[in-house]
Amino acid sequence: MIANLWHYGLVVVLMMTGLYIVIAKRNYVKKMMGLAIFQTSVIMLYVTMGKVTGGTPPIFVQNDDGTLTEGIVYSNPLPMVLMLTAIVVGVATMAVGLALVVRIKEAYGTVEDDLVTELNREDEARRHLSAAAQPIKESKS
Amino acid sequence: MTLDQLPVLVILIPLLTAPLIVLIRTPAVVRLMAIAAAAASAFCAAMLVARVGEPISYHMGGWTPGIGIELRATKASAFVLALVTGIATVALLLGTRGTRLDVRGTSDRSDATGGQRSREHLYYAAFLTCLVGLCGMVITGDAFNVFVFLEISSLSTYALVAMGPRRRAFSAAFNYLVLGTIGGTFVLIGIGLLYQMTGTLNGPAISARIQEIGDPRTLHVAFGFLFVGFAIKLAVFPLHQWLPNAYAESPSAVSSFLAGTATKVIYFQLIRMCLVVFGADYVFGTLHFGSILGPLSLLGMFAGSLAAIYQLSLKRLLAYSSIGQVGYLTLALSLGTEDGLYAGLLHLGAHGVTKTGLFLLASVIIAHVGTDRLASLNGLGKRMPLVAFLFVVGGIGLIGVPGTAGFVSKWALLQAALAGDHLFLAGAILVSSLLAVMYVWRVVEVMYFREPPERAPLRPGYDWGALAPAGLLLGLSIAVGLYSEPICVYMRSAAAQLFAGGGAP
Numbered sequence: 001m002i003a004n005l006w007h008y009g010l011v012v013v014l015m016m017t018g019l020y021i022v023i024a025k026r027n028y029v030k031k032m033m034g035l036a037i038f039q040t041s042v043i044m045l046y047v048t049m050g051k052v053t054g055g056t057p058p059i060f061v062q063n064d065d066g067t068l069t070e071g072i073v074y075s076n077p078l079p080m081v082l083m084l085t086a087i088v089v090g091v092a093t094m095a096v097g098l099a100l101v102v103r104i105k106e107a108y109g110t111v112e113d114d115l116v117t118e119l120n121r122e123d124e125a126r127r128h129l130s131a132a133a134q135p136i137k138e139s140k141s
Numbered sequence: 142m143t144l145d146q147l148p149v150l151v152i153l154i155p156l157l158t159a160p161l162i163v164l165i166r167t168p169a170v171v172r173l174m175a176i177a178a179a180a181a182s183a184f185c186a187a188m189l190v191a192r193v194g195e196p197i198s199y200h201m202g203g204w205t206p207g208i209g210i211e212l213r214a215t216k217a218s219a220f221v222l223a224l225v226t227g228i229a230t231v232a233l234l235l236g237t238r239g240t241r242l243d244v245r246g247t248s249d250r251s252d253a254t255g256g257q258r259s260r261e262h263l264y265y266a267a268f269l270t271c272l273v274g275l276c277g278m279v280i281t282g283d284a285f286n287v288f289v290f291l292e293i294s295s296l297s298t299y300a301l302v303a304m305g306p307r308r309r310a311f312s313a314a315f316n317y318l319v320l321g322t323i324g325g326t327f328v329l330i331g332i333g334l335l336y337q338m339t340g341t342l343n344g345p346a347i348s349a350r351i352q353e354i355g356d357p358r359t360l361h362v363a364f365g366f367l368f369v370g371f372a373i374k375l376a377v378f379p380l381h382q383w384l385p386n387a388y389a390e391s392p393s394a395v396s397s398f399l400a401g402t403a404t405k406v407i408y409f410q411l412i413r414m415c416l417v418v419f420g421a422d423y424v425f426g427t428l429h430f431g432s433i434l435g436p437l438s439l440l441g442m443f444a445g446s447l448a449a450i451y452q453l454s455l456k457r458l459l460a461y462s463s464i465g466q467v468g469y470l471t472l473a474l475s476l477g478t479e480d481g482l483y484a485g486l487l488h489l490g491a492h493g494v495t496k497t498g499l500f501l502l503a504s505v506i507i508a509h510v511g512t513d514r515l516a517s518l519n520g521l522g523k524r525m526p527l528v529a530f531l532f533v534v535g536g537i538g539l540i541g542v543p544g545t546a547g548f549v550s551k552w553a554l555l556q557a558a559l560a561g562d563h564l565f566l567a568g569a570i571l572v573s574s575l576l577a578v579m580y581v582w583r584v585v586e587v588m589y590f591r592e593p594p595e596r597a598p599l600r601p602g603y604d605w606g607a608l609a610p611a612g613l614l615l616g617l618s619i620a621v622g623l624y625s626e627p628i629c630v631y632m633r634s635a636a637a638q639l640f641a642g643g644g645a646p
Contacts (some may be wrong), residue, residue, distance in 0.1 A: 008481070021322070022319060022323065028315060031319055035319065035322050035323075038322075038326055038503060039322070041325055042326055042329050042330055043331055045330065049333065049336070049337050069617050077337070079333075081365050082285055085285075085289055086288075086329060089288075089289065089292045089296075089325075092292070092296055093292070093296065093318070093322050093541075095313070096296055096299050096300060096318060097299075097318050097322075099321075100299070100303055100311055100314055100315045100318060101315065103303065103311045104311045104312060104315060107308035107311055108308065108311075108312075113230065117312075120309050120312060123307070123308070123309060124309075127514065128453050128454075128516070
């Protein structure tokens, strides 16, 4: 029983590692790394799901005369196909996320969550305190 | 012939227009293309609403469901489609004049890295892609497709939010991205576990298999992952942290669009997950889902509305109010009855229309006053009487005063709560409406009962491009409030159809 389920343990460990990094680390780049690990764990979950004991790769096995061989067990290809899409989604997420990190670095000069939060608070305070004198200009960042 | 293709056209038109926009780039042309695409999509959705009776099943590429992907248009999904595409069209119209100043990189006022080259086409492309994702999620009958479309809409939303005028938009977008990706991945895990148990990704087929396999632990886990994933994207109370910043910092046209559509579409997914995929008996009978969702909804209703009272800027106030309104939506679902679902669907429409109208007004105000700080809006009732008046109309819609669409839906919700003997819930709905009175009154007080500042630069003339759509939406809310018969009949049958398992064959 347990011997057959070890891959789930692996998935869970990977998943929790990723999630922990996302939550605990204050650095935006590290957060993105955590997200990548988290997403990868799901890919593993799906791919292991498609494994059928004793299954061959899902390509039709033919006899010499061209007919299909009976009694062949194939692995399930669908989860792998799904994961191709999920990988694309993951790559796109990484691209958007890292692009945002670059813009944050340009705008704030830092990618540490604490510092960015601090600067945001200062922005907000400035917006609500000093803006009374010049209502139009304050919307410029 | 073409009418049979309606379900796919809703998605296909904006999907094909988005890359064309990126290639064409000329600002004046792409603006028209984007509006035309959204309007065409809205037209298709409206045709679907008119045609749908029994669920329309569209087989992608001619493959039968189970092997290929099925698009399913039920009464409820056709309505949500019409709402989403309609709001998108309106929000795009808004993006056509002075309010565009709000979007980074599209104005003459260049930002740090934007230079002088217009990047307006990217804005429109991202907008349409987001629309594709939202529509696709609503109409697809395939569980994995839901995830793909969810990510399509989310990724373009992150980009849109990041186009906001202040640098805080970047950090808002990043936090949304991190939370949104966790949510999306949770949904993916849930779908994976469902597939593992049932061997299919087609919604009705999963549902049929679930009835056969009984009640294994894996199903509980799958439900948990799916719920938490959707709850993050829906901003159910303890998972709402991303929403206020994302709505308040994004460009005005984007916040109008998102406020009316994004959470509504996810709400519809939650409904479908509970009623169509898992089945009402399993979700509310075996899992007692109502006793989890109900308290969270109540907390959301109060926390959101209370926080809204203390906000210093208009868009942030409206954003927190949205969290409160999501509470009503999920409360309606948590009742687990057909009446509750009917109220939820009504509120989905009522709140979508009203909140979009209010955000549109906020963007008019920003375009003229230059800020949405409440302190700068003193005496706006005298300076911009029409805008202030419309804002009051929208505000009473949020509260649920008789004569607005908000009243129709809240009344239905109250009746549903009373029908289930939930006196406590009915009381909570009334009390939280009083909180809505308080935050709306704060704006009214500032606008009407304070003197306008002496030296107050105000851009002259009304921006009709933004005001007309806002007036249209709020007028619609009043019209539904005064004559709610047709929409109520439609929603009744939509709720009945969903409750019977989405009209599964």
